Amino acid sequence: xxxxxxxxxxxxxxxxxxxxxxxxxxxxxxxxxxxxxxxxxxxxxxxxxxxxxxxxxxxxxxxxxxxxxxxxxxxxxxxxxxxxxxxxxxxxxxxxxxxxxxxxxxxxxxxxxxxxxxxxxxxxxxxxxxxxxxxxxxxxxxxxxxxxxxxxxxxxxxxxxxxxxxxxxxxxxxxxxxxxxxxxxxxxxxxxxxxxxxxxxxxxxxxxxxxxxxxxxxxxxxxxxxxxxxxxxxxxxxxxxxxxxxxxxxxxxxxxxxxxxxxxxxxxxxxxxxxxxxxxxxxxxxxxxxxxxxxxxxxxxxxxxxxxxxxxxxxxxxxxxxxxxxxxxxxxxxxxxxxxxxxxxxxxxxxxxxxxxxxxxxxxxxxxxxxxxxxxxxxxxxxxxxxxxxxxxxxxxxxxxxxxxxxxxxxxxxxxxxxxxxxxxxxxxxxxxxxxxxxxxxxxxxxx
Amino acid sequence: xxxxxxxxxxxxxxxxxxxxxxxxxxxxxxxxxxxxxxxxxxxxxxxxxxxxxxxxxxxxxxxxxxxxxxxxxxxxxxxxxxxxxxxxxxxxxxxxxxxxxxxxxxxxxxxxxxxxxxxxxxxxxxxxxxxxxxxxxxxxxxxxxxxxxxxxxxxxxxxxxxxxxxxxxxxxxxxxxxxxxxxxxxxxxxxxxxxxxxxxxxxxxxxxxxxxxxxxxxxxxxxxxxxxxxxxxxxxxxxxxxxxxxxxxxxxxxxxxxxxxxxxxxxxxxxxxxxxxxxxxxxxxxxxxxxxxxxxxxxxxxxxxxxxxxxxxxxxxxxxxxxxxxxxxxxxxxxxxxxxxxxxxxxxxxxxxxxxxxxxxxxxxxxxxxxxxxxxxxxxxxxxxxxxxxxxxxxxxxxxxxxxxxxxxxxxxxxxxxxxxxxxxxxxxxxxxxxxxxxxxxxxxxxxxxxxxxxxxxxxxxxxxxxxxxxxxxxxxxxxxxxxxxxxxxxxxxxxxxxxxxxxxxxxxxxxxxxxx
Ligand SMILES: Cc1ncc(COP(=O)(O)O)c(C=O)c1O
Numbered sequence: 001x002x003x004x005x006x007x008x009x010x011x012x013x014x015x016x017x018x019x020x021x022x023x024x025x026x027x028x029x030x031x032x033x034x035x036x037x038x039x040x041x042x043x044x045x046x047x048x049x050x051x052x053x054x055x056x057x058x059x060x061x062x063x064x065x066x067x068x069x070x071x072x073x074x075x076x077x078x079x080x081x082x083x084x085x086x087x088x089x090x091x092x093x094x095x096x097x098x099x100x101x102x103x104x105x106x107x108x109x110x111x112x113x114x115x116x117x118x119x120x121x122x123x124x125x126x127x128x129x130x131x132x133x134x135x136x137x138x139x140x141x142x143x144x145x146x147x148x149x150x151x152x153x154x155x156x157x158x159x160x161x162x163x164x165x166x167x168x169x170x171x172x173x174x175x176x177x178x179x180x181x182x183x184x185x186x187x188x189x190x191x192x193x194x195x196x197x198x199x200x201x202x203x204x205x206x207x208x209x210x211x212x213x214x215x216x217x218x219x220x221x222x223x224x225x226x227x228x229x230x231x232x233x234x235x236x237x238x239x240x241x242x243x244x245x246x247x248x249x250x251x252x253x254x255x256x257x258x259x260x261x262x263x264x265x266x267x268x269x270x271x272x273x274x275x276x277x278x279x280x281x282x283x284x285x286x287x288x289x290x291x292x293x294x295x296x297x298x299x300x301x302x303x304x305x306x307x308x309x310x311x312x313x314x315x316x317x318x319x320x321x322x323x324x325x326x327x328x329x330x331x332x333x334x335x336x337x338x339x340x341x342x343x344x345x346x347x348x349x350x351x352x353x354x355x356x357x358x359x360x361x362x363x364x365x366x367x368x369x370x371x372x373x374x375x376x377x378x379x380x381x382x383x384x385x386x387x388x389x390x391x392x393x394x395x396x397x398x399x400x401x402x403x404x405x406x407x408x409x410x411x412x413x414x415x416x417x418x419x420x421x422x423x424x425x426x427x428x429x430x431x432x433x434x435x436x437x438x439x440x441x442x443x444x445x446x447x448x
Numbered sequence: 449x450x451x452x453x454x455x456x457x458x459x460x461x462x463x464x465x466x467x468x469x470x471x472x473x474x475x476x477x478x479x480x481x482x483x484x485x486x487x488x489x490x491x492x493x494x495x496x497x498x499x500x501x502x503x504x505x506x507x508x509x510x511x512x513x514x515x516x517x518x519x520x521x522x523x524x525x526x527x528x529x530x531x532x533x534x535x536x537x538x539x540x541x542x543x544x545x546x547x548x549x550x551x552x553x554x555x556x557x558x559x560x561x562x563x564x565x566x567x568x569x570x571x572x573x574x575x576x577x578x579x580x581x582x583x584x585x586x587x588x589x590x591x592x593x594x595x596x597x598x599x600x601x602x603x604x605x606x607x608x609x610x611x612x613x614x615x616x617x618x619x620x621x622x623x624x625x626x627x628x629x630x631x632x633x634x635x636x637x638x639x640x641x642x643x644x645x646x647x648x649x650x651x652x653x654x655x656x657x658x659x660x661x662x663x664x665x666x667x668x669x670x671x672x673x674x675x676x677x678x679x680x681x682x683x684x685x686x687x688x689x690x691x692x693x694x695x696x697x698x699x700x701x702x703x704x705x706x707x708x709x710x711x712x713x714x715x716x717x718x719x720x721x722x723x724x725x726x727x728x729x730x731x732x733x734x735x736x737x738x739x740x741x742x743x744x745x746x747x748x749x750x751x752x753x754x755x756x757x758x759x760x761x762x763x764x765x766x767x768x769x770x771x772x773x774x775x776x777x778x779x780x781x782x783x784x785x786x787x788x789x790x791x792x793x794x795x796x797x798x799x800x801x802x803x804x805x806x807x808x809x810x811x812x813x814x815x816x817x818x819x820x821x822x823x824x825x826x827x828x829x830x831x832x833x834x835x836x837x838x839x840x841x842x843x844x845x846x847x848x849x850x851x852x853x854x855x856x857x858x859x860x861x862x863x864x865x866x867x868x869x870x871x872x873x874x875x876x877x878x879x880x881x882x883x884x885x886x887x888x889x890x891x892x893x894x895x896x897x898x899x900x901x902x903x904x905x906x907x908x909x910x911x912x913x914x915x916x917x918x919x920x921x922x923x924x925x926x927x928x929x930x931x932x933x934x935x936x937x938x939x940x941x942x943x944x945x946x947x948x949x950x951x952x953x954x955x956x957x958x959x960x961x962x963x964x965x
Binding site: 001002005014017020027028034035041042044051052055058060063067084087088089095098099100102103104106118128132137145163166171177178218243247269274293295302304308327329331338341344351377407412429 | 506526573575730752785809817827836
């Protein structure tokens with residue numbers, strides 16, 4: 001077996017050193033009735049060639065986003081990733097190391113985490129950020145439970161325009177952690193019903209920017225109402241490129257910001273691994289979940305970095321920890337910070353503008369089709385259209401024509417009849433003029 | 449051979465050379481690297497993008513106008529920055545990384561290549577399902593393999609790491625108990641458990657009750673049984689446990705747990721010891737997470753990502769969270785909401801959803817490639833070699849170090865710091881001296897049940913030569929400690945990119961980001 005360095009003779013010698021006759025002597029603590037005699041019912045080992053063939057065949061049964069005109073978003077976005085990102089994250093010293101528990105021989109990981117935390121704090125307009133969580137949805141859940149620790153209240157309010165699966169993640173936590181959740185009736189835009197729900201028992205209000213339907217809206221009223229009741233404002237950003245063009249959550253009073261970082265460096269990956277970004281105000285640092293990297297010096301006075309404030313974490317605090325998270329999204333945070341460093345201020349802003357401009361053009365082109373209406377006039381790179389008929393079958397018909405043209409809102413909100421004809425469409429810098437033309441023409445044909 | 453010229457010059461001693469400052473601060477391959485905030489420039493970029501067409505923005509007053517402060521680097525500068533950083537990291541590919549409980553085995557590069565096929569890496573989680581049949585097939589195939597290896601009837605694939613899997617298992621247990629109208633309040637956790645276990649139980653609204661360990665490093669079965677009453681929802685037991693020992697009485701424990709109406713969560717972080725040799729389903733468990741980033745070799749990546757699928761017993765199967773993959777006449781289908789689940793199976797009662805989308809596809813591809821590469825025979829050999837290597841280390845070191853519990857051990861061997869008594873040297877000092885010998889230290893101070901724990905997990909990836917070098921180096925260090933060479937330990941590491949770092953100062957006045965000054 002190509003991955004197993006011990007040879008038969010080594011095994012014999014090692015058993016002799018141990019004083020065992022055969023390998024099964026070492027498994028003697030296993031109850032006899034649980035010792036497996038034969039092999040598990042699965043094929044025997046295969047060579048690289050065979051495994052590569054099998055997996056390549058499976059991969060060929062999927063339509064890669066890059067092979068067709070592609071316009072799906074809804075919490076995961078297709079962006080171009082510079083070639084050097086994937087090269088650098090495959091450096092052995094990054095790829096095959098563990099959590100930097102021995103800082104003297106992990107400065108590479110620790111320094112990039114320090115840089116990463118700073119970049120996340122800067123783009124969100126917050127004071128501090130952690131070293132990553134699993135993804136945007138679990139980061140959203142952690143934000144809510146953190147707000148409970150800070151406010152000592154247990155009633156969260158979610159905007160109805162928060163990603164439906166994020167809502168479900170919070171509701172699932174609520175059921176088992178025993179807190180209350182209410183969801184406002186707001187959908188495509190507006191915060192009126194959200195404002196009505198806020199009272200003196202509210203721990204936090206969770207809003208998404210841009211929201212699930214693509215709308216970017218004024219949250220200053222929400223922020224005022226939340227803070228007037230002593231509650232916290234939690235802002236979710238599922239498309240991190242947007243912050244290159246729109247005002248950061250810190251500007252309008254966010255207390256906790258949780259983002260999906262997948263857009264930079266990570267790729268689509270059918271939903272994972274992704275990257276949870278998590279930022280907050282300085283005064284709440286000790287309530288944060290997850291690892292934190294901090295600056296210090298070594299005994300010779302040289303600058304260096306360590307994991308710090310770990311008395312918040314499960315390995316020290318156990319059942320009183322701020323979260324049970326251990327393994328996070330380390331390598332994805334590396335990909336993200338490399339991509340962000342390559343972009344820099346100039347590239348990040350330009351990338352955001354490019355996304356917006358292409359989406360504006362696409363929205364105008366599609367809504368010029370008969371019966372197609374743009375419902376979200378203030379948007380970044382994603383918007384919602386009303387079609388003259390149910391969007392689900394339209395998307396399937398578009399796929400038949402080789403266009404992956406958005407996501408039917410009903411896929412994630414099946415219970416809401418008002419969603420049936422709504423199509424959520426995203427555009428990024430990867431979309432060409434011919435992609436846009438192909439989408440418009442295919443949609444026109446499907447609807448005619 | 450010295451030239452006459454050189455022999456006339458007084459040479460610096462090796463000690464002088466080692467401490468000598470250089471003008472640049474760099475020392476040959478050891479490069480000091482500044483922060484991107486000191487190197488970069490806001491006007492610089494390593495990405496050439498098209499100029500956006502002059503279309504008026506639709507964002508009105510929401511546009512960001514103030515500078516953000518993000519430095520940029522061109523590609524050559526960025527590549528050099530991150531390559532230099534990487535060179536200050538230890539990794540599995542550098543040398544032996546015997547970090548107990550973490551299973552730092554070789555990460556096959558075929559798996560990296562497969563995970564990057566556009567058909568896996570470049571597909572969107574919400575594409576129409578007919579366009580991702582191969583991806584759903586792979587998830588299903590991996591799920592079937594994990595069920596076969598564990599002897600369990602059901603699985604939840606979506607948890608994003610081990611601790612997330614624990615959350616999944618304990619939520620499923622609570623859902624099952626509530627479904628039978630049985631609200632219980634306590635979860636039993638052995639004192640040797642990993643911190644994620646009590647943290648998870650607390651996050652699911654349970655009180656945590658600690659079970660002591662017995663003198664042989666296993667859970668104290670009598671104490672456990674004494675605590676089993678109608679208020680106990682579950683026990684969380686790691687097997688092999690965090691002392692590297694098989695819980696001999698596990699079947700008995702499972703029977704007692706079930707007789708008391710409770711359920712059995714097994715922490716499967718140490719499944720590498722059992723794969724292909726023992727099916728946890730035959731031990732009577734109800735749920736167990738599998739860290740694909742341990743047993744199935746997906747890279748740890750400096751802290752993640754991982755994946756923590758959870759196998760479930762028939763008692764818990766109906767409560768598995770959304771989403772999951774089923775196979776029918778029209779191919780593979782993803783069940784994404786409660787109605788679909790109900791349509792698909794009458795008894796389905798998913799307890800909820802742990803994450804957006806469907807879990808860690810990139811990890812599934814790697815784990816499946818690993819599973820196919822090894823096959824039934826290779827996976828069994830993995831467990832045998834891992835256990836053999838740990839016992840070999842134990843047998844080769846126990847005369848000079850102190851093993852608190854008798855062997856055989858499973859895939860990892862536990863020592864404590866008794867052998868250092870009277871030397872003035874601690875487990876921490878010993879670990880730092882291992883760095884100077886070119887090894888990554890073992891896990892230190894975990895589990896908490898012994899003093900100054902040193903948990904060594906060699907994994908199956910080390911050759912005998914490599915194990916022998918490790919053993920010889922450890923014996924050398926033990927001898928140095930016993931001979932009173934305290935300085936070696938207290939000043940270690942000396943040859944690493946940094947000497948010991950001041951963690952107290954870091955925590956007292958946290959500096960968690962760069963600030964311009
Ligand atoms: C015994 C044990 N349980 C649980 C975990 C948690 O797994 P993860 O880090 O994947 O969340 C670990 C790993 O750190 C572990 O060693």
